[in-house]
Amino acid sequence: MEDLAASAEFGGLVAAFDAAGKPVAAVCHGPAALLPATGPDGKWLFAGRRVTGFSDVEESQVGFADRAPWLLEDRLACAGGRFEKSSGPWEPHVVVDGTLHTGQNPASSAPLAEELVNALQPAGQAR
Numbered sequence: 001m002e003d004l005a006a007s008a009e010f011g012g013l014v015a016a017f018d019a020a021g022k023p024v025a026a027v028c029h030g031p032a033a034l035l036p037a038t039g040p041d042g043k044w045l046f047a048g049r050r051v052t053g054f055s056d057v058e059e060s061q062v063g064f065a066d067r068a069p070w071l072l073e074d075r076l077a078c079a080g081g082r083f084e085k086s087s088g089p090w091e092p093h094v095v096v097d098g099t100l101h102t103g104q105n106p107a108s109s110a111p112l113a114e115e116l117v118n119a120l121q122p123a124g125q126a127r
Helices: 008-019 030-034 056-061 072-078 106-120
Strands: 024-027 094-097 100-103
Touching (some): 008 030, 024 106, 030 072, 056 072, 094 106, 100 106
Parallel strands (some): 024 100
Antiparallel strands (some): 094 100
């Protein structure tokens, strides 16, 4: 999580996907890789967009919150993301905002994959 959150090279790849209108998807701690993506103005590419990822409560429940230098929910919100989470920890929760597809936790993997597969279907073609 920490390496990709600071990788300008990976941020460039994410920005290129977004600029090309391609889906960008991440689940659990994966949305940390969105943090280094910036637009031409140098600002965070996903500021103002709806996003989710591993919540602070879930991080606390697995016992890592006190040892982590930062928490994903906090970082995404501080960067300008409109962070959303399920009504209870560990419940599946998927957020789609345009081409950005994010899932909150491991339980969100399958529902996120379904959303992504649907997004990749040619217009008017049923799966």
